[in-house]
Amino acid sequence: MNATPAPMPAVNPWLPRMFRIAEIIAEIPSVRTFRLAPESDETPDFLPGQFNMVYLPGYGEAAISISSGSHELRQMDHTIRAVGDVTKAIMRLGPGDQVGIRGPFGNPWPVARLRGKDVLLVAGGIGLAPLRPVIEYLLQNRREFGELKLIYGAKTPEELLYQRQFPAWAIAGLEMEVTVDRGTSAWKGHIGVVTELMRPLHGAKGKTTILTCGPEIMMRFVAREAINLGYDAGEIYVSLERNMKCAMGMCGVCQFGREFICKDGPIFPFPRVASLMQLEDL
């Protein structure tokens, strides 16, 4: 993983390369991380925020964000929730089984623009997965950035993704605040929604960039709260999702107004999609 603009893949982007499942990590109920290693001698390269089309013969393809940090050399993580036919079929696979991969595709998080700035990351539910690569990148290059803060919300404490990594992230310099919609008696943390934890960072608002990923309506609330707090709308980036087919902006399945989520996104500056995110039929 590096932080330069995405190169066009040297391989045929229409053809899947075969990867083997090296490891499966049970994360939270109905969500697992599949650690994939290439069958060829290629070294997977990707940018934080990009996604792959994961192909399972007989079932089809699903767009899955790459969720690994750069330390997992020659492997790529994909954190998957079983929802549709493809992801449900992938859940039945085990270590050693093969899947096809096309990608990486998409516009990444703007990591090069973050240098010298404070970064506020706001994630909801499984939306932490597309943010994990950028978190790892920021922490591996910690001195290049100002204040780093993650606000993360989930439905229940049991549904907080990547909990095993939280201590390491905190030690590496990530301030974290976690909240859940429904707390158990054992839960000592915050109860409520992520926007309640959004307060201005200690640094100047003008040097803060906000990266958010989660349910689309959550991102809308996050952006609105950030603007109310005085943050610059142009410094808010959202990660959108729609069903995707070709992943190259040719089939039109993921068209979103003038944008194609697969090619122009999935990461967008908020002002570019703000009005579209309020259209109920889109």
Added chain:
Amino acid sequence: MSDSELIEVIRRVDCFQGISEEDLQTVAAMGHVVEYDKSATIFREGDAAVTSYVVISGTVSLEICAPGFGCRRISTVREGEFLGWSPVLDNLHLTVTGRTVEPTRLVELPKQELLALCERSPRFGYSFMRGIAQTLARRLNAARMQLLNLFGDEAESSLGSD
């Protein structure tokens, strides 16, 4: 806690933003610092609404309890936040139960003295009530988001499913 420390605590609370030094001192003078152990009940739903609070440290869980339902934790209030809008809006009874999640220090603010200050100092009253309205608006927005069940299986999407 010294008077000046108490003033600094109150100054940071949203509801008291922008009020004069004189009014800040008056609010601090009416405050009583109290401490609670973990899992202590500060007030119960239905209690007379006579005291508001500022959380100095710790966390307070707001709960709604009912027979056959148990106690459901609906929100938490933390350091630097105002707790107890019912008293200052003249509700007769508190609408939730407040219980500490961890050892917690609070400033108790008697309703009668807060409202008397509002009457004596309309500038303070306007600023304080505006702050209360903003606090309630934030909680209303949060409740709306919770109603949307953002993380239900149908609602969630983030490039990790199909």
